[in-house]
Amino acid sequence: MAERFPTRICGVTLDLIALFDLFGVFVFAISGALAAVRKDMDIFGVTMIALxxxxxxxxxxxxxxxxxxxxxxxxxxxxxxxAAAVISFFLSPLLESRLRVLIWADAFGLALFAVLGAGKALDATGSVLIAVMMGVATGVVGGMIRDVVCNDLPLVLRREIYATAAFAGAGTFCLLRGLNVQEDISLWVSVAGAFAVRAAGILLGLSLPRPPR
Structure with a gap:
């Protein structure tokens, strides 16, 4: 999850970014909570995994x-x-039946978090390399921890396009900022790019190549 952009970055879109940010938190929390429910954890475990x-x-x-x-x-x-953990605990069958919707919501959250994380790191360090790394970390590390704790193979280590989408979003944002593109335009273009990469992976079953055997 990413911290809200400072006002100087998003200007009039700050409230919208904050709302989307919390939506991403909610969706990511549900992904963790459902993983815990599948492992038959109690409500405390569901809440911790959701975090x-x-x-x-x-x-x-x-x-x-x-x-x-x-x-x-x-x-x-x-x-x-x-809130997401409690909802998931009591309504898990309903949420599982809407899994396809959650996958798309997760894709948007991934894109937004990666770009917001890159923006925060770029402001803090001025380094494009660090910004891209922190953008990817913001988007995927929490899910990796969830999968490891639940004894599942982390999603980012599978062939599915996931971390690549975060990298695309963070990298695009840093590139656009380096070209002095307006910051709110850089934000939304980068989020859209990351979402498109993730969507391509979902719809077309794309994956990164494996080493030759």
Whole structure:
């Protein structure tokens, strides 16, 4: 999950970004909660697992960047995660039946988090390399922790296009900012690009090549 962009980056779109940001937290939290439900965990376990994808990537990013951790500054994402965990615990059959919808919502959350994370890192360090790395970490690390704790093969280590989409979004944002494209335009173009890459993977079954045998 990514911290809200500063006002100077999003201007009049700040409220919309904050809303989408919390939507991404909610969807990522549901992905963690459903993984815990499938492992027959109790409600405490479901809540803890929900936190990993919702705030794990952003937490790691902020620790590495040595800035205040976003959910300590503003606890709203934590409360949103708790709500998602409770909903998932009691309504898991309904959510599982809408799994296709959640996959697309997750794709949007991944794209948004990767770009917001890259933007925060770029502001903090001025390094394109660090910004791209932190953008990818923001989008995928929480899900990796979720999968490891649930004893599943992390999604980013499978052949499915996932982390590549985060890389595309973060890289595009840094490129556009380097070309002095307006910041809110850079944001939305990059989110759209990352979402498109992920969508191609979902619709066409694309994957990265494996080494020759």
């Amino acid at each position: 990993f994808p919702a705030v794990g990537g952003g937490t790691l990013r902020d620790i590495i960047l040595d800035v205040p951790v976003f959910w300590v500054v503003d606890t709203t994402p934590v409360w949103v995660t708790f």
